[in-house]
Amino acid sequence: MDAIFSSIFSAEFVFSVLRVSTPLIFVSLAALVVRNGGVMCIAFEGMMLFSALGAVIGSAFAQNQIVGVLLGLIMGMAIAAIFAYFVLVLNSNGVLTGLALNILGSGGTVFMLYLISGDKGSSTALKSLMIPNINIPIIKNIPILGEIISGHNVLTYVALLTVVFVYLLINKTPLGLRIRSVGENPHAAESVGIKVVKTKFIALMIGGFIASLGGIYMSMGYLPFFTRDMMAGRGFMGIAAQNLGQGLTFPTFIAALLFGSAEALSNIMQSLRLPSELMQMVPYIFTLVGLMLVGGDKNKKASKKEAKNE
Amino acid sequence: MNNVKDEYILSMENITKIYGNGFMANKNVNLRVKKGEIHALIGENGAGKSTLMKVLFGQEQPEEGKIIYKGKEVKITNPLVALDHGIGMVHQHFMLAPSLTVAENMVLGIEPKNKGFFDYAEAVRLTSEVSKKYNLPIDPNAKVKDLPVGYKQRVEILKILLRGVDVLILDEPTAVLTPQETDELFVQLRELRKQGYTIIFISHKLKEVKSLCDNLTVLRNGRVTGIASVADLSEQDISRLMVGRDVSLTIEKDSPKTKKTVLKVRNLTYKNSDNKALVSNVSFSIREGEILGIAGVEGNGQREISALITGLEEKQSGDIYLFDEEISSQSIRKLREKGVSHISEDRMTFGTVADASVEENLISDRFYKKEFNKNGLLDAKKIADLSNKLIKEYLVKCDSKNAEIKTLSGGNIQKVVAAREFSANPKLIIANQPTRGIDVGASEFIRKKLISLRDKGSAVLLISADLTEVITVSDSLLVMNEGKIVAYFDDTNDLTEETVGEYMLGIKHQTAEEIGGCCYE
């Protein structure tokens, strides 16, 4: 027990919380943007898997991180675009479409990985690059605070900036106002000439962009390679964090950190010779409790069908 | 201005609209509107008024026909195009995002910007400016969800004025307003007409049309049945054009033979989540063989009363007795087994399943009973016999018992509901807007059925916004206004619509003693 406590109350632990939370912050913010636009999207898992693989392929073949990031973004956002096209244009059931894209993400990435590297488990055969960690001058010399805040992966800082970005986008820009209005009352938005489908499409692409950054982080920061099914449900934890944050930016960020803490804790406990299987359950149980606390999604389904005969 | 065509700012020619379910909502409709007039588009529920306006506003695309606006043919493919042309619409259901502020709603779609960010201060300024210009005061910083209905509508009107429209479409704007708010609205509309705006006023209320409008177009079953100057027609004339015959209903019925008290409602109060009392302190009784009517503008607590009695809503305070037994804690199945039948005001949400067959819709209250089950499975033959019998008896026009409900017309869907509810040997029937939006034939059929059930001893609570119906069909009548009972008449025979209307609109109010007449043991 002492070992656990001394692990938790250390700068290292808080550092690892930020490290582990990074993908959750990204995906929960992505879920938030999409949710504000009134779309129920569960395809983040698939988006992130594709972006993680794309990042590895891009950086390995070009030997250039930027190409890796770009290919990751393109592949992740392609999934978002497929989702958007089917759900918004062809009126598909969003949950089933999301489910299908997650199946595609799980199988399709392994398919591509095998074709490229001849391995179905991980991309270690490919010489992919990592995104560097950076030390922040001045802050890194402050005791404790420096240990916690400095020395993270670039994308971890990007995640923190994304929190501010999403807040400004949703609350302080014309686009954000439109996204919110489309999510809350699409008929109202339509009646003043806002293109509902287009706005939702944009929200989904922004969400796809942010979620893809989370995927890229997984294979270029959190780990130095891609492994099959490496998201392990993080896409869904992000949705749960967004629910817990009730669609507001900063509460969602806090919820993502909470889930990240649970995962960091589970990582520590696994290293303490406790049965790792039981410890691996912790983040998921934590998410389930979180879902019960807020009572899921209170927003009504936006795309309520119109009664057509007047 | 010599050219006749120039007289009309807008004309819709030969509009035909068919919906995806095969329903023809408009058939060769013509509408011509002069500049600077208030033009009434009038017709019963389901006559095709809203569809026509959706076509004009670009929300629906017609299969045939054209729109000529300011002398030129225009293609209105979406609301943005309509707004660009200067055509704006105030919808019956407000097109507002409730959690946004008035100013945010006002500028939606034309947001003022400052360095790429949304300039909220400018939005507030614009709102105040337009609100002053048209003398329609509003608080720009209030959240829309906190505003009373009349103010929400005001936001809607300001919203389209801000966009610089010439033609305003108002879709049944008075349906949700109190009489005072209606008067206020009319003053505003006359003022706008004076300033040169053209207004299309959709309504099915004759008095409003007479007092406000210049010309009118009447629709019935998706077709135009009359175009005239309002001054040339009496209310009777207009109503004949709307329904194709005199509206004065005559229904043959004997005087009621009342017996035991079936339902007693005492001190019923119901508040919504905003703590607003939707039903306050309502008490009444109904006896066997009696139809008690509740008249009132929709949304004055009638929906809640029927939901509370039938168990769809949980009771908060007060008592509901069925044959002297307090029933409000019982399950809906128990209530139905005790003989409570319910025609919901919303037949597509509660009354039926659109994607299920007529048969499946007919058995939903009794499918579990022994008589319809055999060897652990549903008894297909007995159920088919019942369905075919009910379809025949209630004259449901459908392909077969296996036709999906959504392929039926409104009137036939309502007949399916009535067939199920009336065939359950009801002791008490709660009929909430049983004939709303359905054709004359089906309405008459349902009314007659109600009376014959009452003659067989059922107690009926008839809730209706249709004054003619509720006065003619009921034996005694309650009038509701803002969740309260404001009048009780123990005999409807000599009652006129004018009298009831005065109570319904809150102009008159009976004393507590007079109202108390509807409570007996």
Added chain:
Amino acid sequence: MNKVIKIENQFRVIRVALSIAIALAIAFLIISFVSNDPLFTMYNFIIGPFTSINRIGNIIEVMTPLLFTAVGVCIMYSANQINMASEGAFFLGGVATAYIAVTYSIPAGLHPVVAILAGGIVGAFICGIPALMYVKFKALPVVSSLMINYVCLYLGLFIINYIIRDPEAGYMASYKFIKTAVLPDLFSRTNVHFGLIIGLAIVFIGYLYLMKSKWGYSIRMIGKNPNFAKYSGINVPAVIIGCQLLGGFIAGIGGAVEQLGMYTRFQYQKLPGHGFDGVMIAILARYNPKYVPLAAFFLAYIRVGADVMARTSDVPVEIVSIIQAVIIIFVASERFLEGWKLKKIVKSTKEAFVEEEDNAVKEA
């Protein structure tokens, strides 16, 4: 209006057929890109599964567990609950069965029954949780059930690793099942086992239950319009929880049967994906158990075909996921082909209208 119904029905069949065709077309396109010898590869993919008794047997073996999860999903989804926990139910049901099969010695005949029931009960419990969370807390079933799947995975692995692990197996697996617990094979040259009979029985019972009984009626009405069900007097929360329990029970039995029929010890290291497969099959079958064997056979055929193809060429079996995803996406899209449908309906309405007018003229 008769015509409208006909068009709607036609439209449904065509949409499913076309979705499958598009998915296969995409698969062939991918094969022709990645394979060195596309024609041979496709031949193996399409014809391969039928080239030996063994392979035909494989199709049946692969199909067997899918019958269970798909019928379970038909029942659960008919109440409009997107519950993915049948995956976890299948897995943990298998673990529970393995536990009974390695620990207790029960007389033959009774042993599999007890083991399978244990799997079913565990499965019911798993799928009941998302329903309970939905009814009590309005938590989205799709999110909660996926989290539960991970919990099931790690809990199951914990049980295998710490309680019934066979140290002599050489990898993480349970002890061998006691002989009395194992389900017998049906045919000598294949591994097709008694579970197929149980599976087909479940399909039949599931069909009667869901489409012909009062319980099934309640479930379907709730799925189509819960307000109507409540108004009609159906106890909506109770039925929702009840049918998720039942769906999970069937999925759990599936996991149990798969263990006792196909394996000698529990050796899954990850979720096998049969719960997700069940979702696809149920969607293809339009939630009617009657069509489950056909849809399950189709998926099993594709899967065995991909397997044959992977062994004889350079195209990995994961192509099946791509086919699955494409099929689900197209079948789930309402407006796919709707333009075509709408045109037909409008046309037939106009015709009917003209007819009506003609008749009116004649009468006059």
